Amino acid sequence: MIIRRRTKGIRTCLLVGLCVLTFTLRARPQERFRKSPPIPDPLQELRLPLIESVTLSNGLTLAVARKASSPLLSLQLVIQAGESDSRPDLPGTASLTANMIGRGTDLLSAGEIEERIEAFGGEFAASVSLDVTVFTFNVLEENLDKALEILSTIVLKASFPDGQMDTVKRTVYYELFEREKDPEFVARRQLFRMLFKGHPYQTSIFNEDVIKKVGRVDILAFYDRFYRPNNALLVIAGNMNLSTASRKISHFFNTWTARRIDHPIHPSPAPNDKEQVAFIDLPQAKDATIFLGNVIFPATSSDYFPFIVLNQLLGGTMGSRLFMNLRESKGYASYAFSGADFFKSCGVFWVRAKVTPEVIRDSVQEILKEIGPAAVERASSFEIEQAKSFLIGNFPLKNEPLTSFSLEVARIKTFNLGEDHWNKYYENIILVNLERVLATAQRFLQLRPAVVIVGNKDLIADDLREFDTVDIYDISGNLRSTINKGVEK
Amino acid sequence: MSLKKSAAWLVLAFLSCPLGRLNAQEQAPPKGLDFPLIQYKLKNGLHVILSEDESLPLVSVVVAYGVGPIREQPGKSGLAYLMENLMFQGSENISPMQHINYVQRIGGEFNANTAFDKSFFYQTVPSNQLALVLWLESDRMGSLSVTGVNVERAKETLMAEQRQRRSAEPYLESFFLFDEILFPDFVYGHPLPGTEEDLRNITEEDVRSFYRTYYVPNNAVLCITGSLNVLRTKELIARYFETIPPGNDVPDPPAPKLVEGSPLRDSQLRESLAPSPAFHFGYRINQLQTGEYYSLRILDILMFRGKGSRLYKRLVKKERVALHLSGGIEERRGLRAFKVFTISNNPVMSELSRKAIVSEMGKLKTTLVSEAELAKAKDLFKMDYLGRLSTSLLKALFLSEAFLSGNRLEDLAAEYAKYLKVTPVTIVSLANRLFTPENAFTLSLITK
Numbered sequence A: 001m002i003i004r005r006r007t008k009g010i011r012t013c014l015l016v017g018l019c020v021l022t023f024t025l026r027a028r029p030q031e032r033f034r035k036s037p038p039i040p041d042p043l044q045e046l047r048l049p050l051i052e053s054v055t056l057s058n059g060l061t062l063a064v065a066r067k068a069s070s071p072l073l074s075l076q077l078v079i080q081a082g083e084s085d086s087r088p089d090l091p092g093t094a095s096l097t098a099n100m101i102g103r104g105t106d107l108l109s110a111g112e113i114e115e116r117i118e119a120f121g122g123e124f125a126a127s128v129s130l131d132v133t134v135f136t137f138n139v140l141e142e143n144l145d146k147a148l149e150i151l152s153t154i155v156l157k158a159s160f161p162d163g164q165m166d167t168v169k170r171t172v173y174y175e176l177f178e179r180e181k182d183p184e185f186v187a188r189r190q191l192f193r194m195l196f197k198g199h200p201y202q203t204s205i206f207n208e209d210v211i212k213k214v215g216r217v218d219i220l221a222f223y224d225r226f227y228r229p230n231n232a233l234l235v236i237a238g239n240m241n242l243s244t245a246s247r248k249i250s251h252f253f254n255t256w257t258a259r260r261i262d263h264p265i266h267p268s269p270a271p272n273d274k275e276q277v278a279f280i281d282l283p284q285a286k287d288a289t290i291f292l293g294n295v296i297f298p299a300t301s302s303d304y305f306p307f308i309v310l311n312q313l314l315g316g317t318m319g320s321r322l323f324m325n326l327r328e329s330k331g332y333a334s335y336a337f338s339g340a341d342f343f344k345s346c347g348v349f350w351v352r353a354k355v356t357p358e359v360i361r362d363s364v365q366e367i368l369k370e371i372g373p374a375a376v377e378r379a380s381s382f383e384i385e386q387a388k389s390f391l392i393g394n395f396p397l398k399n400e401p402l403t404s405f406s407l408e409v410a411r412i413k414t415f416n417l418g419e420d421h422w423n424k425y426y427e428n429i430i431l432v433n434l435e436r437v438l439a440t441a442q443r444f445l446q447l448r449p450a451v452v453i454v455g456n457k458d459l460i461a462d463d464l465r466e467f468d469t470v471d472i473y474d475i476s477g478n479l480r481s482t483i484n485k486g487v488e489k
Numbered sequence B: 001m002s003l004k005k006s007a008a009w010l011v012l013a014f015l016s017c018p019l020g021r022l023n024a025q026e027q028a029p030p031k032g033l034d035f036p037l038i039q040y041k042l043k044n045g046l047h048v049i050l051s052e053d054e055s056l057p058l059v060s061v062v063v064a065y066g067v068g069p070i071r072e073q074p075g076k077s078g079l080a081y082l083m084e085n086l087m088f089q090g091s092e093n094i095s096p097m098q099h100i101n102y103v104q105r106i107g108g109e110f111n112a113n114t115a116f117d118k119s120f121f122y123q124t125v126p127s128n129q130l131a132l133v134l135w136l137e138s139d140r141m142g143s144l145s146v147t148g149v150n151v152e153r154a155k156e157t158l159m160a161e162q163r164q165r166r167s168a169e170p171y172l173e174s175f176f177l178f179d180e181i182l183f184p185d186f187v188y189g190h191p192l193p194g195t196e197e198d199l200r201n202i203t204e205e206d207v208r209s210f211y212r213t214y215y216v217p218n219n220a221v222l223c224i225t226g227s228l229n230v231l232r233t234k235e236l237i238a239r240y241f242e243t244i245p246p247g248n249d250v251p252d253p254p255a256p257k258l259v260e261g262s263p264l265r266d267s268q269l270r271e272s273l274a275p276s277p278a279f280h281f282g283y284r285i286n287q288l289q290t291g292e293y294y295s296l297r298i299l300d301i302l303m304f305r306g307k308g309s310r311l312y313k314r315l316v317k318k319e320r321v322a323l324h325l326s327g328g329i330e331e332r333r334g335l336r337a338f339k340v341f342t343i344s345n346n347p348v349m350s351e352l353s354r355k356a357i358v359s360e361m362g363k364l365k366t367t368l369v370s371e372a373e374l375a376k377a378k379d380l381f382k383m384d385y386l387g388r389l390s391t392s393l394l395k396a397l398f399l400s401e402a403f404l405s406g407n408r409l410e411d412l413a414a415e416y417a418k419y420l421k422v423t424p425v426t427i428v429s430l431a432n433r434l435f436t437p438e439n440a441f442t443l444s445l446i447t448k
Helices: A002-023 A093-100 A110-119 A141-156 A162-179 A183-195 A200-204 A208-213 A216-226 A242-253 A304-315 A321-329 A357-371 A373-377 A381-398 A402-414 A419-423 A425-430 A434-444 A457-464 B079-086 B098-105 B127-142 B148-168 B172-182 B196-201 B204-214 B230-241 B292-304 B310-318 B347-366 B371-387 B392-404 B409-420 B424-434
Strands: A051-055 A061-066 A072-079 A123-128 A133-140 A232-238 A277-281 A288-296 A333-342 A347-355 A450-455 A469-473 A479-484 B038-041 B047-052 B058-065 B109-114 B119-126 B220-226 B266-272 B278-285 B324-332 B335-343 B440-447
Touching (some): A051 A242, A051 A402, A061 A242, A061 A402, A072 A402, A072 B371, A093 A123, A093 A133, A093 A162, A110 B371, A133 A402, A133 B371, A141 A242, A162 A216, A183 A200, A183 A277, A183 A450, A232 A242, A232 A402, A288 A357, A304 A321, A304 A357, A304 A425, A304 A434, A321 A347, A321 A357, A381 A434, A381 B098, A419 A425, B047 B392, B058 B392, B079 B119, B079 B148, B079 B204, B098 B109, B119 B127, B127 B220, B127 B230, B148 B172, B148 B196, B172 B266, B172 B440, B220 B230, B278 B347, B292 B310, B292 B324, B292 B347, B292 B409, B310 B324, B310 B347, B335 B347, B347 B424, B371 B409, B371 B424, B392 B409
Parallel strands (some): A277 A450, B266 B440
Antiparallel strands (some): A051 A061, A072 A133, A288 A347, A333 A347, A469 A479, B038 B047, B058 B119, B058 B220, B109 B119, B278 B335, B278 B440, B324 B335
8 A cells, every 4th residue: 555655656746747847947958967866975973972970979960961062051950750759649749849949948039039040041941741850941151150059049948938839829720721722732631541540650640620639738748758869860961071060069959968769660551452432522623633542661672763763654754654644645634643752661652643523533543554563564674764764864953952952861861771872873773674663563553552532522423423432531531421332321 | 235246256255264263362252153154155146154063963054035025016915925835846856845855854854934034945954965955955946846836826825824823813913004003114014924915916927027036046145054074065065056047136125215203103903803902012213323233132132031021020020911911123124113012901901001111111211221130131142142053053044144134244253242242321322212202103902
């Protein structure tokens, strides 16, 4: 099927090419070399800065990746605790704790902290994922000391003032509320709910209503337990060497006291192995959003590189199979992509697509066909080389912005991916071949993924009846009804 | 800037010098501005800028043309924006959309954008694929495919996009209207995407003529930054671009017809579908005196940049009269405007927002900015300015933009220093000269 489509594509190109020859605005004969794309030069070596690290006396790990030409510095303070570390009955605690950092210390109010950061043009942000909390600071090199001073103050001396609690809870509540207007966000969250059911990662999936349950005492407990130097990593990217950084960090963070942290690494959740189709009604949605996926391995696995090549082949970009089939060939979708998120315990492979409501079932079937091992078996070495070429070319682009670079360093250190993950990226990709991709597909794409559909029920109710069974959930993840063989109960 | 002279059949002597190192007695340029720079011109007038940076194996290529809505005629608005789309619809050796496929297949990224008087086409790719991008860019510079079919298709796409934007962004129309008030002649004031009626009127011949006139090497700059071998790069540039014939001399765009005052000083838009009351406030800035530009940029940061800016602090944080606030200095080839836009909960809050803005503008004229506030604004300026040079693509866009704006790239470090020399006195005197009642305009949106 793929080969047939390709042939058709080439014929189309030739026809269009003939038309182009007729109408182009060139008034002179062209040189021969213009008729075809040039042969690339040999691939240039990728020389990434070394990641140097040291553990300070209080257990804080410092990692420095030097970019000597950069006048800016990017700092990431990573706390090795995320939403999955919130108590199961108090989801959202990690997010609220992170958002309360910078909202007051014993000596400084939230406004004063904001003004101090603004006073040297600093940019500060916090983000929380399943496993970690990350505070990011971007500053001019000349303002590093000021940034470290305020960062250490707001983290080490956070007072979590009562007055700020309501503000922060309101902000987090409305941010979540706003995000729930996005069908992709709703669909992704439901997929993760289904995949992580019964696993500690389930705690990280919550809706805005639970925010009000979290009190100051819960935040203090979370902070006291996890915000410890021996549970943290500080990354500095920019024109900085390890010895200077180490001296400065010791100066500003030496009063941070370590404590033994009982922090078990969660086992990987079991992959989904049954047919599950979930639907969430989002009345304002014009199209249907499909989000489907399954649990895979964590990024430390030796399957990582073959899998990212596989993902690229399937749905990494507009030239990948899913997009070419669902949008360009079938005309079902405005887009269709695949990707993978990696956490400490596992990864999740997913496909996302926005399709017209009438073809939901056909779209899901096409996606399942495209990501099944049988389809992957038809892959040619040429396709694999194309996918590798994209990944090799895109890697330096992706990591060129200083913040992205710094975050990648933080990711490598946080997930213990090892130096080779970074330094030997090209080799790791080049060594992937068709056999390894097929073996990876056999291992991880055999089981049926969970499927989530989000759309306006009034528009797509009839189309949903084409599935054998569809569970209908509300936006909070509560099962409301089930359509079985076309009958809703 | 005029590119007329750039059509000269002279290859200018190569200028190969790190920025700011022209004079040995000058201070070394600050970090971030100390990159190498090579400039020269091809026989066909194409200006070339090269800047080498070996840190990652990638290159960014920008081809920018001195064309934008400023070159459009009445009744044909939207032509430059339409051309942005058509530049991806194929050329003599590249079929429609293949440009995108070629770049994406190798992990590269691409984009284009149209500004008021400039159009940028750009991509970042692995450094070993530089020749591919030069092949692609030279093909569409030398032999764009313009057919009735692809022109009509591009027009339909843009019209659909515009309809969608107008329905999704209820305040959009008011921005266009306020621009027409602040920039009162057609050439400087009409909307960049054009009107649906004008787009319909654009013919295949209009497109051909616009392309032949403005998308020519003598109206363009080619900027390549990143990991490049200078000799090899020059060879490739010569191979792909040197035989593209120059176009006719590109005339300067018409000078703006300056209008003193306007019957539209305080306007209202009553039939707005906007969900909340809003208003635009602005000053027309016709001419700046020597050195005032630097103060204006720092003033822009003081008033608008971030949550610590004066207007945000007053309207959103302190008095809470505005739900949304945006604005800044807008430049249209020598013409400038200071623009503020706010959305409020109700007409009373909207009026309070207006009063707060007027009050803040008044403070600028009567009270010297403190040294601490000025230092903060300069740090933010440094972050923004150096941030615009922090990746190979941003640097290439920055250099192309600076060149097409008529700036001497060799002087960037000296220019940078001038921003840092702005004083409280230069700001207060600038505010007094520019922000007068005669130059002020408002447009209120009254909800149904």
